[in-house]
Every structure is written in C-alpha cells, then in structure tokens.
C-alpha cells in the first residue's frame with residue numbers, strides 16, 4: 001500500500017476519536033466543553049454540529065509536543081505533526097480540492113504554512129497576511145485546491161524569537177507531493193529525505209563564510225559599506241549578534257547510522273526529493289562515486305536537467321534529483337561538513353548483497369550556480385515594474401540579536417501592525433532587484449507565488465522557477481513574479497533568526 005493511503009486511514013481513525021471526544025463534551029454541557037476558550041483575537045472554533053464535525057477530513061494533522069528518538073539514548077522533546085518527525089508525507093492531486101483538519105494540542109497559537117502552494121490568504125498560514133491562528137487547544141478545518149504540482153512542504157509559521165522550542169527550531173515540518181499529469185524525469189522509485197537539526201543553542205560567533213557560489217558573487221559596492229558597518233559596531237565593543245548552533249543532525253529524524261539504510265539495487269534510478277527543513281542552516285549533500293541529475297528545484301521542473309556531484313540546499317529549498325545506482329557498496333550519503341556529518345547529518349545507502357561499514361569520501365570541490373539549470377541563451381520578458389530591495393544587518397542591535405531591515409525598515413515583531421510596503425496589480429509582472437549588504441546568505445522566500453530567477457551572479461538567466469532563492473553574501477539577484485494570486489503576500493528571509501528579527505515585508509494587491 002502506498003504510504004499516503006496508510007496515513008489517510010490513520011487520519012480517519014484519529015478523526016473518529018476526536019469526534020467522539022467532541023460529542024462527549026456536548027453531553028457534559030457547555031461548561032466542560034468550553035474550558036479552553038480561544039484566546040482573544042483568534043478565530044473562534046466552528047459551532048458544534050455543523051458539517052465540519054459530521055464529515056471526515058481527507059487528512060488530519062495534530063500538533064503536539066512529545067519525545068522523538070533521533071538515535072538510541074538521544075531522545076529529544078519536540079513539537080511535531082502526528083507525533084512523528086518529519087510530519088506525514090501528504091500526497092495531493094493537482095487541482096483536486098482537499099480538506100485538512102489541524103488540531104493544536106499546545107498552549108500557544110499555531111500557523112500551518114503550505115509552502116510553495118498557490119493558496120488563498122485564509123489558508124496560507126501567515127498571520128502577517130491575515131490567516132487566522134489555529135487556537136491553543138483548538139482546531140481549524142481548511143479546504144483548498146493544491147497547486148502547482150511538484151514537491152512542496154508544510155511547516156509552522158510562528159515567530160520563535162529567542163525561544164528555541166518554538167517556530168521551526170522544533171519538529172513542525174513535513175513533506176507534500178502534489179501529483180501532476182506529468183512527472184519530471186524517468187526513475188524506478190522515489191525517496192523523500194527531510195534534513196533537520198535538533199537541540200539548538202546560541203553562540204556569539206560570526207557565521208562561517210561559505211564559498212558555495214561561483215563565480216565570485218560578491219559585489220564590492222555592497223561589501224564595502226557592509227563591512228564598514230560591522231567594523232564600526234565591533235569597534236564600539238558590541239559583540240557579534242547571536243547565532244544558532246545544534247547538537248544533533250538528522251535525515252528523516254534519524255542521526256546517521258541509526259535509521260534504516262536506503263536499500264538499493266545496482267542499475268536502479270532513484271529519484272530523491274530532498275527538503276531542507278532546517279530553521280537556519282544551508283545544507284550540502286554528496287554520495288561518494290555517484291552524481292545527481294537535478295530534475296526539479298523547489299518542486300518545479302528545471303529547463304536543463306544536468307548532473308552535479310554535490311547538492312547545495314538553502315533553508316526551505318527542495319531539490320529533486322535522480323541518482324543512477326551504479327557504484328555498488330555501502331555508502332554514507334551525507335553533508336560535506338565533517339562536523340555536521342559526524343553529528344548525524346547523513347543516511348546510509350546499502351546496495352543489495354553488500355555489507356560492511358558505510359564509507360564516506362569527500363567529493364571534488366564544486367560550486368552551486370542556479371543558472372546551470374536554466375536553458376542556455378534563454379531570456380525573459382521585461383517586467384511591468386521593478387522594485388529595489390536593499391537588505392541590511394544591524395549587528396546585535398535587538399537585545400543581542402542582529403536586526404534585519406528591508407529598505408531600512410525592520411518588520412515589527414507584532415506583525416499585525418505592518419502596513420504593506422509594496423503594491424502590485426493582478427496580472428502584472430514584477431521584478432525584485434535584491435542587494436545584500438551583509439555577509440550572510442539569505443534564503444529569501446515569496447509566499448503564495450512562484451518566481452523566475454532572472455539574474456544571478458551577475459548573469460541574466462531565465463526559466464528556473466522557484467519559491468526560495470539563496471541570495472549570496474554581499475551579492476545581488478533578480479527574480480520576477482506574476483501577480484496571479486490576489487491577497488496580501490509575505491516576503492521574507494527563511495532563516496528563522498533573520499525573519500524573526502525584521503527580515504520580512506508585505507506585498508499588497510491594489
């Protein structure tokens with residue numbers, strides 16, 4: 001039985017249990033049933049006895065905190081969907097409406113964001129746009145039409161701030177696959193991998209510089225003022241702003257060597273759908289002796305599927321890549337970073353008939369370049385309007401955390417008070433010309449729309465459609481999107497520390 005069907009059956013049973021609890025509440029009267037009144041300003045629970053409680057949902061997700069076992073004797077407390085990490089793989093069919101019940105068994109309001117899907121504001125899972133919260137000890141039923149096809153995901157969208165149990169630091173991440181009429185690439189089987197760190201802690205170190213991009217994506221006109229601002233701050237005796245580090249690293253919730261290996265046969269073509277579910281980290285992956293034929297980025301088929309020895313995956317990005325299993329052995333499929341890999345960021349690939357200790361070998365040096373997957377020589381039409389976006393870091397300016405600004409404005413922590421900063425009209429094409437005046441890489445994300453990468457690393461490009469883009473340190477990039485999904489639209493850096501401390505803004509349809 002495909003995985004998704006077993007989840008569906010489980011969900012139906014869970015729904016019946018919760019429906020039984022709800023009717024018991026009715027028998028005991030309003031007093032017992034309404035002990036947990038929704039907090040002020042939150043969407044009320046639907047009235048009892050409506051269709052909402054008499055027809056089962058297609059899927060049920062239950063948000064609750066509990067223990068998850070990353071390895072023997074490494075059991076951590078985390079908030080998850082349905083008591084598991086990652087959350088259940090939800091398989092939808094493009095353009096076929098689904099109903100999802102989301103129960104929140106925690107004491108704090110929740111938001112469930114359908115990342116990469118073109119859903120309305122009411123469903124999207126962003127309070128900044130206007131999505132109602134899932135109340136503490138309450139639930140919310142949503143119905144929407146999944147689109148576009150491809151590899152998407154769902155995750156919490158609440159602010160964590162300095163609380164490392166909240167937001168995406170916990171286990172609230174799960175994969176979504178929307179089946180379209182045509183699936184990219186020829187393959188024998190599919191494997192979903194969710195990369196995620198646990199046990200976060202703060203440090204004062206500056207982030208390590210990374211040379212994952214080529215050609216040199218640094219722009220002197222951005223670097224000089226950025227470095228000068230940092231130098232001035234440190235000269236005043238201000239330490240570096242807080243960064244987050246982790247003690248445990250996992251793929252599909254298990255540290256390297258502690259989950260089931262991926263068992264393969266020689267000659268098999270395995271399509272890996274890799275999701276970086278991290279709150280803050282950029283990840284890399286290599287499989288010794290094998291290459292990855294990248295067929296889709298963020299779930300969208302790429303115009304030019306080419307083979308690469310290494311995958312670089314920014315926070316919230318997805319890569320779908322086919323690996324032809326033609327190098328028999330037992331291998332570590334893991335992160336290039338020795339320290340992260342030795343703390344768990346990897347999974348074992350085991351060929352049939354092979355045994356022994358899994359082997360790792362560092363791949364050749366390789367730089368990541370989105371334009372590699374574009375059609376050579378293709379160009380894109382002119383936008384109707386271009387917005388300039390300048391991103392700045394104010395070192396340790398917000399109670400020891402770096403404050404982030406877009407065109408000089410930090411998004412307020414009480415996001416409800418933000419006036420949309422950008423205005424768009426339905427049907428028009430917009431270009432975002434982004435300049436990063438900081439040394440950090442920013443995985444920028446636009447909600448409810450896909451965008452086309454139109455300039456990267458100083459090169460014009462076309463045809464690569466994404467919903468997250470790693471903007472290099474002191475780098476520039478341009479992305480175009482068509483305003484085709486009316487309603488407030490959130491734009492933010494997907495690095496949790498950055499979005500929580502200002503790196504967000506709103507687009508408004510007028």
Ligand SMILES: [Cu+2]
Nearest residue numbers: 442493495498
């Ligand atoms: Cu960022």
